Amino acid sequence: MIDVLDMKITLAQRSKLQDISLDHLPFGKYFSDHMLEADYENGEWKNVEIKPYQPLLLEPSLAALHYGQAIFEGIKAYRDQQGNAAIFRPLDNFKRFNISAERMQMPAVPEEIFMEGMRQLIKIDQDWIPAIADHSLYIRPFMFSSDHVIGVKPSESYKFMIILSPTGPYYIAPMRIYVEEKFVRAAPGGVGYAKAAGNYGAAMYATAHAKKQGYDQVLWTDAFEHKYAQEIGTMNVFFIIGNTAVTPDLSSGTILAGITRDSAITMLREAGLTVEERPISMDEVSAAYDAGKLTEVFGTGTAATVSLIKELKFKEKIMFFDTNNTPVSSGLKKNMADIKEGKLPDTHGWLYKI
Ligand SMILES: *Cc1c(COP(=O)(O)O)cnc(C)c1O
Numbered sequence: 001m002i003d004v005l006d007m008k009i010t011l012a013q014r015s016k017l018q019d020i021s022l023d024h025l026p027f028g029k030y031f032s033d034h035m036l037e038a039d040y041e042n043g044e045w046k047n048v049e050i051k052p053y054q055p056l057l058l059e060p061s062l063a064a065l066h067y068g069q070a071i072f073e074g075i076k077a078y079r080d081q082q083g084n085a086a087i088f089r090p091l092d093n094f095k096r097f098n099i100s101a102e103r104m105q106m107p108a109v110p111e112e113i114f115m116e117g118m119r120q121l122i123k124i125d126q127d128w129i130p131a132i133a134d135h136s137l138y139i140r141p142f143m144f145s146s147d148h149v150i151g152v153k154p155s156e157s158y159k160f161m162i163i164l165s166p167t168g169p170y171y172i173a174p175m176r177i178y179v180e181e182k183f184v185r186a187a188p189g190g191v192g193y194a195k196a197a198g199n200y201g202a203a204m205y206a207t208a209h210a211k212k213q214g215y216d217q218v219l220w221t222d223a224f225e226h227k228y229a230q231e232i233g234t235m236n237v238f239f240i241i242g243n244t245a246v247t248p249d250l251s252s253g254t255i256l257a258g259i260t261r262d263s264a265i266t267m268l269r270e271a272g273l274t275v276e277e278r279p280i281s282m283d284e285v286s287a288a289y290d291a292g293k294l295t296e297v298f299g300t301g302t303a304a305t306v307s308l309i310k311e312l313k314f315k316e317k318i319m320f321f322d323t324n325n326t327p328v329s330s331g332l333k334k335n336m337a338d339i340k341e342g343k344l345p346d347t348h349g350w351l352y353k354i
Contacts, residue, residue: 022130064144070197070297072142080342086351100194134169173312174323178215192254235299238263306333
């Protein structure tokens with residue numbers, strides 16, 4: 001066990017906060033004054049350090065750049081109406097991080113480094129959490145292999161880091177979605193359930209292909225038959241059919257177990273909907289649309305929370321949705337924001353106080 005009190009802390013001489021306005025921030029472009037860094041060497045974690053945000057000095061032979069042992073997480077910290085800061089469900093991200101690490105043959109990061117390191121880092125940079133509605137501090141923990149050896153094998157050394165980026169309202173206009181039936185994001189037995197860097201690089205070609213045709217994102221289908229819905233870009237997907245919300249189940253290991261997905265399932269049930277986690281084919285989606293029962297389709301994820309879908313292109317057919325009339329997804333989005341900002345009680349213990 002690492003004694004986190006041993007953590008070395010070096011403070012920045014001057015805050016960059018004076019140079020920028022936390023209003024109107026583009027996503028992921030500005031970083032706070034400090035970062036956390038830790039090294040895994042000779043079978044143990046060491047050199048846990050918080051220091052001014054700065055470049056890394058790495059050799060061209062860095063294993064992660066060649067063979068892709070690299071994973072990440074995405075978390076958000078909010079400020080409530082009283083000005084108190086809290087992180088949304090970070091323990092769930094910590095657990096998922098180590099599930100990704102195991103799949104990529106990387107060492108687990110101890111809870112003290114991940115959680116206490118994150119808490120202390122945010123405490124130091126707490127002025128970077130915007131006190132503006134719909135704004136937050138995006139937390140990016142990540143780990144990569146750091147051997148300077150280009151043999152194809154698991155690295156012996158790794159670096160774990162956390163950086164922080166203040167973000168404005170991640171408003172995305174209702175999206176036009178292309179149901180992908182050629183390219184594949186994940187197959188059973190693969191790494192779809194891990195937040196592994198390569199999954200995102202591998203998805204860019206198909207996404208660019210959909211964009212060329214005027215769509216914002218792809219809805220991935222299963223690798224074998226291209227029949228069952230999986231997820232939308234980097235968001236989990238929900239279909240509202242009558243009084244039931246259907247979302248693909250996680251058993252095939254091809255879908256990222258979103259924490260927003262999990263929160264949405266809980267909140268939709270509380271709102272009186274039936275929630276079904278099961279395989280859902282695009283033929284079923286299409287038939288429900290024709291029958292007038294499919295009223296809303298939306299994506300869930302930390303970045304945007306809930307994203308409305310206005311068009312779904314499946315083969316030659318385009319399904320249209322009235323995004324001015326989305327009681328389920330809009331209600332969910334509002335209630336989630338209200339819990340995070342302390343306007344609704346946190347009955348599930350989702351907020352982690354800093
Ligand atoms: C991160 C991610 C999600 C959403 O997960 P959250 O925990 O809700 O942010 C969904 N799908 C993919 C592929 C992702 O990478």
